[in-house]
Amino acid sequence: MAGIAITAFSLLLYSLTFNLRVRVARSFAVILACLVIIFAAEALASVAESPARLEFWLRLQWVGIVFLPSAYLHFSDGVLATTGKPSKGKRRWAIRFSYLISLFFLVALTLGWLVGPLVHSVNTAPFLEPTWLTDAFILYYLAAMVMSWYNFYRAYRRSATASGKRRMGYLLVGAIAPTLGSFPFLLFSSGFAARHSIIFWIVAVLSNFFVGGLVIVMSYSVAFFGVSLPDRRVKSRLFKWILRGPVVASFTLTFATIVRRAGEPLGLAYNTFVPIVMVGTILVGEYLVTLIFPFLERWLFYGNDKAEIEVLVGLEDRLITRNDLRQFIEMILSGLCDRLQAPGAYVAAFNPDGLKLVVKVGKTLFDRENVNTDLSRFFPDNDDFYQLFQWGNDILVPLYDQNDDGEVSMLGILGISQGAIEALDEDQLDDLNAFSERIALSLKDRRLQEQVFQSLGELSSKAAIIQQLRAAGRFDQSKVLAAEVPEANGEISQWVKDALTHYWGGPKLTDSPLMDLQVVRDKAVTHEGNTSNALRAILREAIDRVKPEGERRFTGEWVLYNILELKFLEGKKVREIAMRLAMSEADLYRKQRVAIEAVAKEIKEMENQNGSQIGL
Numbered sequence: 001m002a003g004i005a006i007t008a009f010s011l012l013l014y015s016l017t018f019n020l021r022v023r024v025a026r027s028f029a030v031i032l033a034c035l036v037i038i039f040a041a042e043a044l045a046s047v048a049e050s051p052a053r054l055e056f057w058l059r060l061q062w063v064g065i066v067f068l069p070s071a072y073l074h075f076s077d078g079v080l081a082t083t084g085k086p087s088k089g090k091r092r093w094a095i096r097f098s099y100l101i102s103l104f105f106l107v108a109l110t111l112g113w114l115v116g117p118l119v120h121s122v123n124t125a126p127f128l129e130p131t132w133l134t135d136a137f138i139l140y141y142l143a144a145m146v147m148s149w150y151n152f153y154r155a156y157r158r159s160a161t162a163s164g165k166r167r168m169g170y171l172l173v174g175a176i177a178p179t180l181g182s183f184p185f186l187l188f189s190s191g192f193a194a195r196h197s198i199i200f201w202i203v204a205v206l207s208n209f210f211v212g213g214l215v216i217v218m219s220y221s222v223a224f225f226g227v228s229l230p231d232r233r234v235k236s237r238l239f240k241w242i243l244r245g246p247v248v249a250s251f252t253l254t255f256a257t258i259v260r261r262a263g264e265p266l267g268l269a270y271n272t273f274v275p276i277v278m279v280g281t282i283l284v285g286e287y288l289v290t291l292i293f294p295f296l297e298r299w300l301f302y303g304n305d306k307a308e309i310e311v312l313v314g315l316e317d318r319l320i321t322r323n324d325l326r327q328f329i330e331m332i333l334s335g336l337c338d339r340l341q342a343p344g345a346y347v348a349a350f351n352p353d354g355l356k357l358v359v360k361v362g363k364t365l366f367d368r369e370n371v372n373t374d375l376s377r378f379f380p381d382n383d384d385f386y387q388l389f390q391w392g393n394d395i396l397v398p399l400y401d402q403n404d405d406g407e408v409s410m411l412g413i414l415g416i417s418q419g420a421i422e423a424l425d426e427d428q429l430d431d432l433n434a435f436s437e438r439i440a441l442s443l444k445d446r447r448l449q450e451q452v453f454q455s456l457g458e459l460s461s462k463a464a465i466i467q468q469l470r471a472a473g474r475f476d477q478s479k480v481l482a483a484e485v486p487e488a489n490g491e492i493s494q495w496v497k498d499a500l501t502h503y504w505g506g507p508k509l510t511d512s513p514l515m516d517l518q519v520v521r522d523k524a525v526t527h528e529g530n531t532s533n534a535l536r537a538i539l540r541e542a543i544d545r546v547k548p549e550g551e552r553r554f555t556g557e558w559v560l561y562n563i564l565e566l567k568f569l570e571g572k573k574v575r576e577i578a579m580r581l582a583m584s585e586a587d588l589y590r591k592q593r594v595a596i597e598a599v600a601k602e603i604k605e606m607e608n609q610n611g612s613q614i615g616l
Helices: 002-018 023-045 051-082 090-111 132-158 162-174 176-181 186-195 197-222 231-266 270-318 322-340 371-378 426-472 478-482 489-501 518-525 531-546 556-569 574-581 585-609
Strands: 115-119 127-130 344-351 354-362 389-391 394-402 408-416
Touching: 002 023, 002 197, 002 231, 023 051, 023 176, 023 197, 051 090, 051 115, 051 127, 051 132, 051 176, 090 132, 132 162, 162 176, 162 197, 176 197, 197 231, 231 270, 322 344, 322 354, 322 408, 322 426, 344 426, 394 426, 408 426, 489 531, 489 556, 489 585, 518 531, 518 585, 531 556, 531 585, 556 574, 556 585, 574 585
Parallel strands: none
Antiparallel strands: 115 127, 344 354, 344 408, 389 394, 394 408
């Protein structure tokens, strides 16, 4: 009984944590709360040391029994509504009326009308004597359960998909557990229990195992309601939760009870061993779950997708974050400075917006301003990526990537402060070449990962739509068409940035997905069918919407508009814009992203006002 209470409480926390917003899960949480009260009170009553405490725990148990019928009716209505059959008023009022009836019986319980005094004998388990109001409650209990099961059956018949019907079947079977396991049978079978105590206790123990298993089956079915995650993720998450919670807790309670009861006849100080056994069981149990669960997850839930999932899991464990890259390059630069006896070194990487400092150690020229701009002008005029360069008092080493076709592209540069090429001996040149190759490899891997992340970002937004539609239509196919498709905000901002980059002409403007917007098609009518000019006009209008009121100024409130105007419409260089707006280039790029998102937002509002929605 304590194990069932632990399981129900753990699953209650699961429902409150992961899908509380779903009506089915909320109503199921009420059922679990009733089960926690019923079985926890029953377990505590079994170890009560006095008749007064025993009667208190048995009366507390009835609090859960009283509210279980109304909770069941509430839950069955939520399940039926999920299949596309919402209440038109009758079921809703029936649920409210059932809660009022349960509240009435709760008041009767506190006044001593619902059940009578304690009946406790040596030959049978203790129970509270029934009264005339107990019979009325039993009729109410049976009526509510019949209505609930009728709703379950209708929901099963209405399930849209094979998987939905299968899980609804699990729900039907699992729903037997709270119905039968919580019913106070001793009110009517105390005589049989007294005459056949062995049969009674065997049935009681087996029924408790039966109830605990079916509660888990019921929770498994509820875990899928309103959840847009893949099925394997839902199963894996619930399975791990059960292992870490009910399984470990139940074993802990079992071993502690065994130690306590084994110590009593032996006269041992069992109180000393009980906490030691409890702590040891918890630690060993959590250790075994951590060790074994990954293998169980692959075996039970990956199925035919095992290879793909293991690739993604491996990517998560092995990816190079910006912080990992910085630490790795700092380690290499420190070793390089020690080998060449240089006061400092630095690495800068090329990106679409220019040259950006990745990391520096020691004293370098990057302590001064505008150094990276000078380097950006220095390298594009040189086609020989393999030679070293002397730049003032620094040695510059090009970092490049060569693909299978022999094409070479610049990744960045490695700089060594206060060094001269002619002063390097052959061993130092070999070491410099080895260090630069490792840095180039890390920059190449990071660039590949950024491309992967960009693709995964685009894929995740589309996959999220599919998963949401799957979740909406799992039990009601009509919701597949009725469910709203979310907007891909990240992609729209990227489309706007590409179109602004080629604002005065180029493939990113003429081939932009923004051409498919209805607002662009309508604008093309006023531009003699020229969609490029129409999109250019829409972009211009969106930029004007970002502009504050009044005359143009170079103040903080005008910064977004000024960046858009100077960078994309006037085509000025980044360095020139940064100097004119009195900000660093890094701050300029951050503000530019905000400005582009503002333009994307305005375009979406223009499209929505036009009577359509941006989608994929």
